[in-house]
Amino acid sequence: MTQKNKPHQHKKRFGQNFLNNDRVIQQIVMAIQPKPDQHLVEIGPGEAALTQPLLEVVKILDIIEIDNDLIGPLTQKLGHYPAFHLHHTDALTFDYHQLLKDENDRLRVVGNLPYNISSPLLFHLMQYGNRITDMHFMLQKEVVERITAEPGSKTYGRLSVMLQYACATEYLFTVGPENFTPPPKVDSAIIRLTPYQTKPYSATSESDLSDLVRQSFSQKRKTLRNNLKGWLTDDDIEACGVRPSDRAETLSVADFVALADCYTAKGAI
Incomplete structure (x- = not known):
């Protein structure tokens, strides 16, 4: 051959x-x-x-x-x-x-x-x-x-x-x-x-969204309260319509966008 x-x-x-x-x-x-x-x-x-x-x-x-x-x-x-x-x-x-x-x-x-x-x-x-x-x-x-x-x-x-x-x-x-x-x-x-040419939910900072989602899933068995410690307080999380005791796997895309926008806003203060 x-x-x-x-x-x-x-x-x-x-x-x-x-x-x-x-x-x-x-x-x-x-x-x-x-x-x-x-x-x-x-x-x-x-x-x-x-x-x-x-x-x-x-x-x-x-x-x-x-x-x-x-x-x-x-x-x-x-x-x-x-x-x-x-x-x-x-x-x-x-x-x-x-x-x-x-x-x-x-x-x-x-x-x-x-x-x-x-x-x-x-x-x-x-x-x-x-x-x-x-x-x-x-x-x-x-x-x-x-x-x-x-x-x-x-x-x-x-x-x-x-x-x-x-x-x-x-x-x-x-x-x-x-x-x-x-x-x-x-x-x-x-x-x-x-x-999407127009996203159903658009994050203020897509970089912050990516970082926050990664952090939220960093330890899948832990709650948002634990995974986002130092990122968002319980009050911050609750203000987004999410329970701090929830795990990341239960949240919708809209929930993550809301949390990321809250995190972005805190950083801008």
């Missing part, structure tokens, strides 16, 4: 598990519903299972790939498509503003995200929410359940609050390990994230 035809060696450090089921690929494309005039971005194309169907529809597909060994094969296989624009870079640090063609351009982001970077990558993408129409991602099922969890559930946490603050979240469907090469040890799921 020549070097040219040698199959790609899947790299654990990049969390590479590539889709191999045409039916699932078509199901994902149907969920995305790409249109010719839309600007799509794919993160982690792998062996282009999803990339090729998208290239056949849209006029612009920016592709983000970190693995040097995939750049040549992707270019060779797909470089003839007019929509093909490949960026050999790290999706975690990439400035997605670079992709915007003009002030009216908006991105639709898709990808089969590596499990080991999914959360930090989602937080990175939230910075560009006002220029992103929606995002469709394959993630570990457990992560999708955490993102879409409701207050009071065991999976509700910081990731739930911060992504639900920024986006409408929708669990679309589950994808089993048998649909990947190599098969992962866990189920995956497809999620749709639609960034």
Whole structure:
């Protein structure tokens, strides 16, 4: 076997598990519903299972790939498509503003995200929410359940609050390990994230909100009174319509915004 035809060696450090089921690929494309005039971005194309169907529809597909060994094969296989624009870079640090063609351009982001970077990558993408129409991602099922969890559930946490603050979240469907090469040890799921252009609850300081949510969940078994000691008094918490004896996992996004605004206001005094 020549070097040219040698199959790609899947790299654990990049969390590479590539889709191999045409039916699932078509199901994902149907969920995305790409249109010719839309600007799509794919993160982690792998062996282009999803990339090729998208290239056949849209006029612009920016592709983000970190693995040097995939750049040549992707270019060779797909470089003839007019929509093909490949960026050999790290999706975690990439400035997605670079992709915007003009002030009216908006991105639709898709990808089969590596499990080991999914959360930090989602937080990175939230910075560009006002220029992103929606995002469709394959993630570990457990992560999708955490993102879409409701207050009071065991999976509700910081990731739930911060992504639900920024986006409408929708669990679309589950994808089993048998649909990947190599098969992962866990189920995956497809999620749709639609960034709010006008948030239902808008924090005075999103930085303070992020810090306060992190602190509130720092010790999940402890109450807000304990976790927010030195941040807010019992009176402060009660003034927000929240009981100091509550745990963070029982609070809504609106509750956290109210607490964060109170914390911001105290800092401004």
